[in-house]
Amino acid sequence: RFLNEALGTIADDPATSFSAARDGYFNPYGDGPANSRAVLDFIGSGFLLSRNVSTVRTLNAQADGTLATLPGGAVKLALGGQYREEHFDTRTIAMTSRATPTTTLTGPFDRKILAGFAELRVPLVGADNARPGIRRLELSLAGRIEHYDDVGTTRNPKIGLVWSPTGLVNLRASYGTSFRAPSLPEIFQTQDGGPTFLAQGATSRLVLLRYGGNLDLQPESAESWTAGVDFDSRQIPGLKLSATWFDTRFKGQIGTPVAENIANALVNPAYAPFIQPLDPANPADQAKVAALLAGTTSAGLYPTTAYTAIVDSRYVNTGGLHVSGVDLTARYGFPVADGKLDLSGNVSYLLDYERQVTPNAAWLSLLNQARQPVDLRAKLGAGWTGKSWSLTGGLNYVDAYKTTQGRRIDSWTTLDTQIQWRASGTGWSKGLTAALSVQNLLDADPPFYDDPQGIGYDSANADPLRSEE
DSSP: OHHHHHHTSSOOOTTSSOOHHHHOOOOTTSOGGGSOHHHHHHHTOOEEEEEEEEEEEEEEEEEEEEEEEETTEEEEEEEEEEEEEEEEEEEEEEESSSSSOEEEEEEEEEEEEEEEEEEEEEEEEOTTSOBTTBSEEEEEEEEEEEEETTTEEEEEEEEEEEEEEETTEEEEEEEEEEEEOOOHHHHHSOOEEEEEEEEETTEEEEEEEEESOOTTOOOEEEEEEEEEEEEEOSSSTTEEEEEEEEEEEEESOEEOHHHHTGGGTTTOGGGGGGEEEOOTTOHHHHHHHHHHHTTSTTTTSSOGGGOOEEEEOSOEEOSEEEEEEEEEEEEEEEEETTEEEEEEEEEEEEEEEEEESSTTSOEEEOTTBTTSOOSEEEEEEEEEEOSSEEEEEEEEEEOOEEOTTSOEEOOEEEEEEEEEEEOOSSGGGTTOEEEEEESSTTOOOOOOOOOTTSOSSOTTTOOGGGSOO
16 A cells, blocks of 8 residues: 555545645666665555464373284284364454554464374284294284364274285385365464466466465375385395385365466366466456455555455365375495495385375376476485494485476485584483584585476475575
8 A cells, every 4th residue: 555655546645744735756667876765765664563373272081002912922912192272363463455464363273182092013923823824824804083173073083004025025014094174373363365367378367366265175084005025135144125115095175276386277177176367357356355365465566456366275185185206225245444334225116196185176296297296216324333423425416307398497406414423421421412413414405496486496395504605
């Protein structure tokens, strides 16, 4: 509002000390001297202060022990319960659209959850009744029940099996379901909106972008499968190899699909359910824009007839998300120089990362796209541990991928190191440690990506703390 008043697009507000006719109008095309100090101070005098408070209090109780003894070993049972309270509120002080500050309180919003869980481990075959081809066979059963005072009750089981055909090989598999209620901020976070320009073909269109919480959010659920093998080498003592396959399918997953791919919101038909076209000549559409902008910092920046669409980038329940992949790990430890040297390598390869934006939409692969997961990540590590000193290093690799327009984003390799000292004495120094860590020791800049948010890197796959921008 202050900018519009200084531009002369609205009448002078007698409640302010500024008068455009007396103090001068703002010249957006001139350099510094083109505008008086009174004009610059006035348009910069607005402010917006927002405080979000989110707290969680929990009380946990757990008991575990031996339930019975079988030929394969002791049957273990763990029982537990939890009481949890969640709280969320917001306080906003704004002086952007009127002459005096206004305070807006949202909330408080509270939620109470009661939960109970049980886990049973049954060793069907163990050291005392092992036989050829079955050195170990263990079954695990678990379940969790939760009651939310706002979204109801959920029950989720998990079953797992471990089979060792020899003493050097373990085969494992598991299946389970999970549940997550939307967090209070995802529901009640202050809704806001503002103008932005989005590309559509060779042109840019002014749209009203909505963001914030969503009162209509529902819980999400998931089914997960895993299978893997662990191997201890007899020929090379200290060598351990592991491979794990995983597959998780979310239903109604809570997310912000439009915000995650905002650059293509107008051109990808998958996002059509979140795009509401506007007719600038329709008074009803103008009224919708005015109502959404009322009281925001963006009110009055553009006439309501200039907006061509309303784009909803709030939290929503998507149709689903499917993630699958393979993790490979190798570890090798051996004594060196009065200490132990541990070498490790890990490769994580995603086979699928696809989202169904709405329950009736087609599945859309997001793998290897900007602001989305990359299929290949790897890490090589080495660490030496002595009596008082230890030194570790890790080489991290993120594979190359592409923007949605097909432009290449290069791979990124960084080196992290840490040196640590541990007190070996007793008394006051017992347990004392000191460490020096350096991330991205070689200062490798993240690959350039022209992010729509105005930064030059992909925040989903690069860490600004690992480089000097």
